[in-house]
Amino acid sequence: MKQEYKNQLLKVINSYINISDEELYSLIKLLKPVSIKQDDHFIKSGDTKPWLGFIISGLFRGFHINEAGEEYTKHFFRENDFMTAHSRSLVDIDYLPEVSDYYFQALEDSIVLKIDDVDEAKKLLKHACWVEMFSKEIERIHKIEEDRIEYLMLDDATTRYLRFKENFPGLENRLKQLYIASYVGISPVSLSRIRTKLKSS
Incomplete structure (x- = not known):
C-alpha cells in the first residue's frame, strides 16, 4: 500500500482514537487498494462483501431500490469516509453479515481501501480500539441519517x-441534481426552483 494512503488513513483514525503501531498494522495488513470507475458499484444488493471500505478519493452514494424499481438515496460517502453495508458487524464479532439490500455506487472515479475477509475482520475486532473507533463512526453516520x-x-x-x-x-x-433531489425527497424540478429562489434572495 502506498505510504500516502497509510498517512491519510492514520490521520482519520487519529481523529477518533489513539492507537499503537501494532494495532494500526492489524488493520493495514487487511486493506487492499482498489480502483472503482464512475457508475460502478462497491457493494450491490445481494453481496456479502466487501465487508468494509475506506475512501481514499472519490464519491459514492448509498441507495435502495424498491419493488417498483425506484431508487432512494440514503447517504453520500466521500474521501476519508468508511463504507459498509453491515454496520453492526463493525462492533459485534459474533454477527455474521447477511446479504446486502443496499447499493454503494461510485459517482466519480474512486480509490478505496477494502476488506473482503470477514473471518480476518473478526480477528481485527478483538482489538478493542477498533470497536471504539467504528462505534464512533457509526454514531456519526446514524446521527446524519436520523436527522434526515x-x-x-x-x-x-x-x-x-x-x-x-x-x-x-x-x-x-460534485453531485447530479437528481441525486440531491432524491436525498431531500423532492423532484429535480422542485430542487431547481428552490436553488433559483435562494440565489435571487
Whole structure:
C-alpha cells in the first residue's frame, strides 16, 4: 500500500482514537487498494462483501431500490469516509453479515481501501480500539441519517435542501441534481426552483 494512503488513513483514525503501531498494522495488513470507475458499484444488493471500505478519493452514494424499481438515496460517502453495508458487524464479532439490500455506487472515479475477509475482520475486532473507533463512526453516520428522517417528516423542501448542504458541505457541485433531489425527497424540478429562489434572495 502506498505510504500516502497509510498517512491519510492514520490521520482519520487519529481523529477518533489513539492507537499503537501494532494495532494500526492489524488493520493495514487487511486493506487492499482498489480502483472503482464512475457508475460502478462497491457493494450491490445481494453481496456479502466487501465487508468494509475506506475512501481514499472519490464519491459514492448509498441507495435502495424498491419493488417498483425506484431508487432512494440514503447517504453520500466521500474521501476519508468508511463504507459498509453491515454496520453492526463493525462492533459485534459474533454477527455474521447477511446479504446486502443496499447499493454503494461510485459517482466519480474512486480509490478505496477494502476488506473482503470477514473471518480476518473478526480477528481485527478483538482489538478493542477498533470497536471504539467504528462505534464512533457509526454514531456519526446514524446521527446524519436520523436527522434526515426527522426533517423529511417535519421540514419544508427548502429547509431539507439547506440541511443537506450543512451535512455534506462542498458536495453540491460534485453531485447530479437528481441525486440531491432524491436525498431531500423532492423532484429535480422542485430542487431547481428552490436553488433559483435562494440565489435571487
